[in-house]
Amino acid sequence: MRYAYYPGCSLHSTARDYNLSTLAVCKQLGIELVEIPDWNCCGATSAHALNRDLSIALPLRNLAIAETMGLDVIAPCAACFNRMKSSNVAVNENPELLARMSDLIGMPYSGKVKVLPLLAVINEIGTETIREHVKRLLENLKVAPYYGCLLVRPPETTEFDDPEDPQSLDNLITALGAEVVKWPYKTECCGAGLSISKTEVVLKLTHDILSMAKRAGANCLATACPLCQSNLDLRQSDVEKAYGEKYGLPAFYFTQLMGIAFGLPGTSLGLDKLMVSPEQVLTTGVRG
Amino acid sequence: MRLTGEKKFCDEITALSGQPVISCYQCGECTAGCPVAFTADIMPNQVTRMVQVGLEEPVLRSRMIWLCVGCETCTTRCPRGIELAKVMDALRETAVARKIKPSEPSISTFHKTFLDSVERMGRVHEITMLAEYKLRSGNLFSDLLLGARMFLKGKLALIPEFLKGRSDIKKIFNKTFGK
Numbered sequence: 001m002r003y004a005y006y007p008g009c010s011l012h013s014t015a016r017d018y019n020l021s022t023l024a025v026c027k028q029l030g031i032e033l034v035e036i037p038d039w040n041c042c043g044a045t046s047a048h049a050l051n052r053d054l055s056i057a058l059p060l061r062n063l064a065i066a067e068t069m070g071l072d073v074i075a076p077c078a079a080c081f082n083r084m085k086s087s088n089v090a091v092n093e094n095p096e097l098l099a100r101m102s103d104l105i106g107m108p109y110s111g112k113v114k115v116l117p118l119l120a121v122i123n124e125i126g127t128e129t130i131r132e133h134v135k136r137l138l139e140n141l142k143v144a145p146y147y148g149c150l151l152v153r154p155p156e157t158t159e160f161d162d163p164e165d166p167q168s169l170d171n172l173i174t175a176l177g178a179e180v181v182k183w184p185y186k187t188e189c190c191g192a193g194l195s196i197s198k199t200e201v202v203l204k205l206t207h208d209i210l211s212m213a214k215r216a217g218a219n220c221l222a223t224a225c226p227l228c229q230s231n232l233d234l235r236q237s238d239v240e241k242a243y244g245e246k247y248g249l250p251a252f253y254f255t256q257l258m259g260i261a262f263g264l265p266g267t268s269l270g271l272d273k274l275m276v277s278p279e280q281v282l283t284t285g286v287r288g
Numbered sequence: 289m290r291l292t293g294e295k296k297f298c299d300e301i302t303a304l305s306g307q308p309v310i311s312c313y314q315c316g317e318c319t320a321g322c323p324v325a326f327t328a329d330i331m332p333n334q335v336t337r338m339v340q341v342g343l344e345e346p347v348l349r350s351r352m353i354w355l356c357v358g359c360e361t362c363t364t365r366c367p368r369g370i371e372l373a374k375v376m377d378a379l380r381e382t383a384v385a386r387k388i389k390p391s392e393p394s395i396s397t398f399h400k401t402f403l404d405s406v407e408r409m410g411r412v413h414e415i416t417m418l419a420e421y422k423l424r425s426g427n428l429f430s431d432l433l434l435g436a437r438m439f440l441k442g443k444l445a446l447i448p449e450f451l452k453g454r455s456d457i458k459k460i461f462n463k464t465f466g467k
Contacts, residue, residue: 009412013445014438038452040410045358046399047406048377050384052304054464055377058406061456104463106456153360154371163364189323189359196421197398198355199430205323234434273441 003121004071004113005033006062008080008226009041015077015226017270021255022076022118024268028133028259029125033074036065042083045193056097057104059087064102064109072114074121076255078225079192081117082150082158088115089157117151119224119254120160123168127175135263137177140285143257144181144218144249145169146209148228149189163187169254173222176261178285183216185209190231199238206231207239210247219281221251229253233275250278260286297342305378311368312336318362318372328352329391332362332372339375348383352376354392397425407461410451415444 011019026033039062048055063084066073075081091098092111102109122130147166155163164187170180188209191202210232213221223229232251240246252274259269260282271278302309318332319325325332329351338347347353353376362372383390390396398421405417418435422428438444451457 009414012411012449013414014443016443038410040451040453040457041406041412043406044402044412046402048358049380049399050403051381051464052377054403054460057460057464058457061453061460104460106459149359149361154363154373189357189361191323192357192359193398194324194355194357194395196418196431197394197425198392201324201327201355204326234438238434273443275437275441 001030001121002032002034002071003074003116004066004069005035006039006066006073006075006080006084007035008075008077010077010080010226014230015253017273018076018226018229018253018255019270021253021259021269024264025255025258025262028262028264029122029129031121034069034071036062036069036073039065042080044079044083048083048086053101053104055083056087056090057101059084060091060101060109061105061107063088063113063115064105064107067109067113072116074116074118076118076224078117078148078151079227081115084115085159086157088113117158117160117224119151119168119172122172122258127171130172130175130258134176134261136261137287138257138261138285139177139287141178141257141281142181142217142219143173143178144183144213144216144221145173145186146213146221146223146228146232146251147187148223148225149187149192151224152187169222169224172254173257176257178257181213181216181218183212183218185212190228192227192231195227195231195235200242202231202235203239203242206235207243207245210236210239210249211243211245213249214247218249219285220278221249222254222257223251224254236276248276248280250274250276250281252278295342297344298339301339301375301378301382304381305371305374307370307372307375307378308368309336309339309370309375312340312370313368315367317365317367321361321365323359323361324352324355324357328355332356335379336370336372336375339379347379348386348388349391351391353379353383354390354395394425394427397421400424403461407457409448410454410457411449413445413448415446416448
């Protein structure tokens with residue numbers, strides 16, 4: 001399996017651990033990732049907040065480059081995935097827009113490249129194959145699967161899993177030998193891009209998520225988005241201060257959990273980059 | 289309050305968002321699921337009503353349109369198939385085009401700073417972007433400790449990545465923002 005790889009800005013900086021663990025587990029599973037040469041930022045929330053044409057054109061340039069590679073695109077970042085897929089859907093619904101946008105980016109594009117979140121590709125491989133790669137069971141890990149918003153919403157755009165009660169991450173975690181915690185906040189919003197500009201909103205929303213995970217009996221979270229992960233992990237001590245509640249919940253990228261179960265070394269998965277130390281849950285929660 | 293020109297404004301937002309705002313029947317599902325409603329001045333369902341009846345000024349001056357994070361919960365649950373997140377985008381774009389002072393200046397400043405970083409380099413470089421945001425917003429001392437911890441964890445790239453295709457990106461910005 002060969003895909004064009006779109007890491008996006010986060011995976012080259014704040015989410016380096018997501019990049020490392022993605023590359024490591026894909027290698028194990030025989031998924032070849034070829035980084036899109038000279039890729040640009042997808043525009044994230046800021047482009048669609050201010051200018052519709054810009055929010056379509058920026059992702060389209062990456063898709064046009066991917067088309068010359070003859071490959072479909074994997075975007076591990078849920079926000080990048082959503083922006084690229086939205087852009088693709090918009091031009092496929094409207095041939096006039098496609099022509100105008102191709103002109104705008106100065107590159108031809110057919111609209112035919114597929115954009116997939118990494119979790120969809122893992123899902124496609126199937127839990128049987130995943131289980132064959134597992135060398136260490138994550139037995140005492142009680143994981144709250146946290147999908148966030150943009151991976152599954154809106155369903156007509158993402159065409160991935162269920163928008164209210166998604167299962168792909170749950171199934172993967174079970175295949176790794178860990179316990180999935182049943183909780184109602186799988187797809188609640190963490191406040192995403194307001195982290196810097198309106199921090200108190202993010203603190204409130206992440207407090208709701210973290211305390212619900214704790215009450216449901218989780219001892220860690222699995223995330224699939226760099227923004228979600230940084231709000232839950234980087235901001236966790238701020239939330240604890242603001243709300244006077246101690247969570248101590250490591251927020252793993254799901255690829256890190258896969259890597260641990262596959263027996264890969266922690267440094268190759270960027271485990272040392274987590275702010276909330278995973279040491280305790282891993283020493284008590286991993287067998288073999 | 290006198291309602292004037294309602295059809296014109298509703299038509300304008302309908303065209304820009306591509307969404308049939310007029311078909312909203314005020315069930316309130318969008319507001320019930322909105323993660324930022326608790327801190328907003330007007331509720332998402334009030335946004336569509338105000339667009340329908342042509343209350344241009346109050347909706348364009350609202351804090352709600354800037355607080356919306358685009359989480360798509362309203363879009364997903366709307367029984368009338370209105371993608372409300374796209375309506376919010378269209379309202380922000382209209383407010384900016386009409387030079388209406390944003391009621392949440394820190395949020396609009398963040399978006400502008402973020403996009404300026406993309407325009408210059410083709411990608412976002414967190415350190416320079418955040419420094420610039422701090423200068424522009426006057427919010428100099430927030431998150432310094434967090435930034436230091438991120439730096440120690442190697443989570444902040446020191447050197448910006450410049451694209452070869454920077455001129456392509458510049459052209460996209462010039463054509464879309466009409467600079």
